[in-house]
Amino acid sequence: MPIKTEPFYLNLGPQHPSTHGVFRLRVELDGEVIVNVEPIIGYLHRGIEKLAETRTYTQVIPLTDRLDYVASMTNNLAYCLSVEKLAGIKVPERAEYLRVIFSELMRLANHFLAIGAFLNDCGALATPLIYMWREREKIVDLCEMTCGQRLLFNYMRVGGVSQDVPEEFMPALKKFVAEMPKFIGEYEQLIKQNEIFLARTKGVGILPKETAINIGASGPVLRGSGVNWDIRKKDPYSIYERFDFEVPTGEVGDCYDRFWVRLREMRQSVRILEQAIVQIPAKGPIRADVPQFFRPPAGEAYGHIEAPKGNLGFYVVSDGSIAPYRVHIFPPSLINVTALADMAIGWKVADLIIVFGSIDVVLGEIDR
Amino acid sequence: MKFERYGIGIAKGMALTLKHLFRPPLTVQYPDEKLVVSKRIRGNELVWFPDRCTGCGTCTKACLQGNIILVTHRGEPNKFIVDKFELDSGRCIFCGLCVESCPYDALAMGLEYECAKYRRGETILDKDKLKLTDQHQPSAYYRPQFAAGLPKQSLLIYDKKDGGQKLNLFPLSKRKRGPGA
Ligand code: SF4
Ligand code: SF4
Secondary structure, eight states, rough: OOOOOOEEEEEOOBOGGGSSOEEEEEEEEEEEEEEEEEEOTTTTTHHHHHHHHTTTTTHHHHHHTTTTTHHHHHHHHHHHHHHHHHHTTTOOHHHHHHHHHHHHHHHHHHHHHHHHHHHHHTOSSSHHHHHHHHHHHHHHHHHHHOOOOOOSSEETTTTESSSSSTTTTTHHHHHHHEEEHHHHHHHHHTTTTHHHHHHHHHHHHHOOHHHHHHHHHOOOOHHTTTTTOOHHHHSOOOOOSOOOOOOOOOOSSSSSHHHHHHHHHHHHHHHHHHHHHHSSSSOOOOOOOOOOOOOOSSSEEEEEETTEEOOOOOOEEEOSSSSSSSEEOOOOOHHHHHHHHHTTTTHHHHHHHHHHHHHHHHHHHHHO | OSSSSTTTHHHHHHHHHHHTSSOOOOOOTTTSOOOOOOOTTOOOOOOTTTTTOOOOHHHHHHHHOOEEEEEEEEESOOOOOEEEEETTTTTTTOOOOOHHHTSSSSSOOOOOEOOOSGGGGGGGEOHHHHOOOSSOOOOTTTGGGGGGSSSSOOOEEEEEGGGGGEEEEEEEEOOSSSSSO
C-alpha cells in the first residue's frame, strides 16, 4: 500500500530577518525540498503612484526617494529624466556630471549593501556586512554633505540638481575614489576563494539565460545569467556615452555569478567616477530655468535608467495641468523577484535564503 | 564541490580580519561623543525669520504635505501681516522644498536633530518656536549665507588629524565614559 503524503506549507516572513523587509514567501515543501515558492507582496504598499497624481511635478521627487531607499538618488534621476523628456528641457553640463557622479556613488552604496546582506544570508554573520557598511558610510557622508540627509536625498530636480556641491566635496570624492579599488580588492580577498561560500553558492539557484530574458529580469540578475544588457550602453541616457566602461557578465547564472557581477560592477563604477572627476566642468549652471510650479505640455513620456537593481522606468502622463495625470513606476525588484520560483524549485530551504538574497530586492520598490 | 587545497580561501579571509584588528575604530560612543553633522543638514526644526517674511504663501504651496498653516491680514498698502505661521514637525518629511521655494530667504532648515518629544502636541511649531534663538540655529541648506559660521562636517574619509572621524587606535582608554563625561 503506498504511503499517502501531503506537502508541507511554510510561511517565511513577513517578519523574518532574511526577507530584507516585510515580505512573505509561501513555500511548499516535500521534506526539505522546495516544490513551489509563491512570493506574497503588498505589506509596504503606500500608494505612491496615486499620491503622485495629487502632487505637483516637483513635489513628486521626495516621494520617489521612498521607492528604492537604498539608492534613492537613482529614483530621482529616472523620474526627472522622464519629465524632462515630456517637457523638452535641456540639462546643463555640470548638472549632468553631478547626476552621473551621484548615480554611480549610489550604485556602489547599493552593491555594498547587496553583497553584505547576501553574505549575511550565507551565514557569514555580520562581519562582511559591517566591512561593507564602513565603505557605504563614506558615500552617505558625501551625500549628507551635498544635500543634508543620509537616506532620502531629494537632490535631483527637473532640469538639473537642487544645489551645487560644496567646495570640500571634490577633494573628498577624489580621496574616496583613489582608495576604493584597495577596499574592493579586500572584499575579493575575504570572499572570492572562501570554500564555504563557494560550496554554498556555486551551481545553486541557476537562472538560465532564456528564462531570465523571458521573465524580463534586468540588472545583475540578468547579467549574471550571461546576457550583456545594460541600459547605460544599449540606450544611453544622460551623458553615459562619454564614459569608457565595461559591462561584466556571468556565465551560468548561479548565485555566485550574481555576486561576482556585482563586485566587478563596483570596479566599473569607480572607473566612471574617475573619468567624471576629470571631465566635470569646474563652474557653470546646475539647474535649467524651470519654475517651481511648471506645467509641461499635454502628452506622455517614458524614461528608464540602469538603476543598481536593474531597469527602472517612469511613465508620466501629463494633461497640461500642474500635477501629473498618471505616474507609473516600473520597478526592477518586482520583476526580478518573479524569477525566484524558477531559481529555487528543487533546492532545500537553506538554499532558498541564499537564492533570495542573491536577487537583492528592496521592498519599498516592490510594493510602492 | 572539490577543492585541491582546502583552507586557502579561509586563511586569506582570516588574514584580512587579523589586519582589520589593528585598524583604528570608526564608530564613536554616542551620546557621550558626537560627530559634527553636515553644514547643510535638513534638521528637525525649521527656522523662520519674521522680519523677512512677507506672507506671500509660496512655502505653503510648495509643501507636499500641506503642512504649513499661514494666516495673514492686510496691513498698510501692499503688505501682509502674518497672524499665524505654524507647522507640524511630526508631519513634516524634511524635504526642504519650502526652504527652496521661499523667495525672500525667510525660512531655513534647522541644525537640530535630537528632537524627540513626549507629547504629540509639542511637535507643532508655532511662530515663537520657529524663531531664531541661540539653541535654534539655521543650517546652510539652500542658504549658503549661513555656511561660513558652521563647523566642518566630520567625514569618515579623513583621519582625525585632518578633521575626520577615524580615531586613535585605543580611544577608550583615554576617555572618560558614562553620562556627563
Ligand atoms: S520640509 Fe517639506 S514637508 Fe516639511 S514643511 Fe517644508 S515642504 Fe513641507
Ligand atoms: S515663502 Fe517665505 S516669505 Fe513667503 S510666506 Fe513662506 S516664509 Fe514667508
